[in-house]
Amino acid sequence: MRIVPKILHFLILIIFLILQISFLERLELFGLSFDLVMVTIICISMIDGILYGTFYGFISGLVFDLMLGNIVGVTAFIYAIDGFAASNFVNMGYNKRRILAFVFVTFLITEINLILTSIIRYIFDLNVNLVDIGLELLKRPIFNIALIFLVYPVIRAGSKGEDTFEFGYKEKD
Amino acid sequence: MLNKKLRNAIILSIIIFLCLLIVTVSLRDSDKVKGIRAKALDFFRPIQEKIHSFFYPLIKAVNTVKDYFGLIEKVRALEEENSRLLKDYSENINLKVENNALRKLLGVKQRNKFDTKLAKVIGFYESRWQSEAILNVGRSDGVLEGMGVITEKGLVGVVILSSNSSCRVRLINDPQSSIGARVLSSRKVGMVEGSLDKKVYLKYIPKDDIIFRGDIVITSEYSKLLPPEIVIGRVKRVSVSKQSPYKEIEIEPFVDFRELEYVLVVTR
Incomplete structure (x- = not known):
């Protein structure tokens, strides 16, 4: 196990987090927005495995909470669960159909992310509109799915082929 | 296999426990957490400012294309x-x-002018539950929590956390934002509040009061830190419902929050 790629992945994640706050949030197109951090956590989970996915998710969420969050710890929890679940989905057998795996895993994690966020906000007494959440459950994964095909090669470039999840078109099952 | 599953379960349990601990500490000991938040803002400010400056032309180009239509x-x-x-x-x-x-x-006092500090927007975050911006000024520039943030078009929001070199601003369309306001023509007083759908509403105006579409809404004089008579927006829609004793008034803010580049913090 080489530690340098893992550290590199962590640095990329933190840079992407700042990129999300400083730049991507302003690029809302047709009401759809990206979640670069979540997509990066999914990629790290696929490449480095469950431990790094969960831990990096937790740390990046914590940094986000400290910079912009309402309640410190909430985003850390959500991103950690995202990392944990992404790795589990891959281990469950989604890696049999590689390109589809990216789509399905990103779709599922985006939905989990949104549902968890809504539940936690509801617990903390913030209003939750079910119709709006339903709409968001449909439209939010679209850009995240497109984004994962851009982010994955960047994350993988640093791992020098040591990942646990190969990119689809390389080999046949 | 079992070992792996057990390891994963332990990892998840530890993370959940840590998160619960952090949430509890942040809710109970908010002063300490506020200090850590301020330090985090200071720590990331240089890189945030660089990334923002680097990508700003692209943001501007995309917004220009969107505006063109x-x-x-x-x-x-x-x-x-x-x-x-x-x-x-x-x-x-x-x-x-x-x-x-x-x-x-x-012998009535003339209107007071207020002092402002120019600031650059280096971060922006908008989700269903939150609308905030990060500015490149902080305590060292005399910017404190509660101070108003404006542009030449009108009110942007209020500073909610100030670190040494940067600060967080809650925008007026944030669901937790609540600002005393007045209708310019009728002088009626209410509260301008944000909402989950990112719209801004003027609340607590009784049903019987007359409010017209197009009326200008300004800040009221009852706020300690926000100067009065700063324009907020224009009345976009007025409706009444049988269930509520108040009118439902939607405001169209004069400021486009996504296009913020430079703002003024009202320091006195």
Whole structure:
């Protein structure tokens, strides 16, 4: 196990987090927005495995909470669960159909992310509109799915082929 | 296999426990957490500022393309507004001279001017539950929590956390934002509040009060830190429901939050 790629992945994640706050949030197109951090956590989970996915998710969420969050710890929890679940989905057998795996895993994690966020906000007494959440459950994964095909090669470039999840078109099952 | 599953379960349990601990500490000991948050803002400010400066031309280009499609309508609306404002201009100058003379005569204090500090927006975050911006000024520049943030178009929001070199601003469309306001024409007082759908509403105006579409809403004089008479927006929609004793008034803010580049923090 080489530690340098893992550290590199962590640095990329933190840079992407700042990129999300400083730049991507302003690029809302047709009401759809990206979640670069979540997509990066999914990629790290696929490449480095469950431990790094969960831990990096937790740390990046914590940094986000400290910079912009309402309640410190909430985003850390959500991103950690995202990392944990992404790795589990891959281990469950989604890696049999590689390109589809990216789509399905990103779709599922985006939905989990949104549902968890809504539940936690509801617990903390913030209003939750079910119709709006339903709409968001449909439209939010679209850009995240497109984004994962851009982010994955960047994350993988640093791992020098040591990942646990190969990119689809390389080999046949 | 079992070992792996057990390891994963342990990892998840530890993370959940840590998160619960952090949430509890942040809710119970908010002063300590506030200090850590301020330090985090200071720590990331240089890289955030660099990334923002690097990508800002791209943001501007995308926004320009988006604006292009509504350009004809925008120009027509501006022409209409311009002709109306020109008509009012000379009348306003006469009224101002008359008003100042009367104030002097009656011994009423002239309106106070306020001090401002120019700041650059280096971060922006908008989700269903939150609308915030990060500025590159902080305590060392005299910026404190509760201070108002404005542009030449109107009110942007209020500073909610100030670190040494940067600060967080809660925008007026944030669901937790609540600002004392007044309708310019009728002088009715209410609260301007944000909402989950990112719209801004003027609340607590009784059903019987008359409010027109197009009325200008300004900050009221009851706030300690926000100066009065800063324009917030224009009434976009007024409706009444049988269940509520108040009108539902939607405001269209004058400021486009996504296009913020430079703002002024009202320091005194």
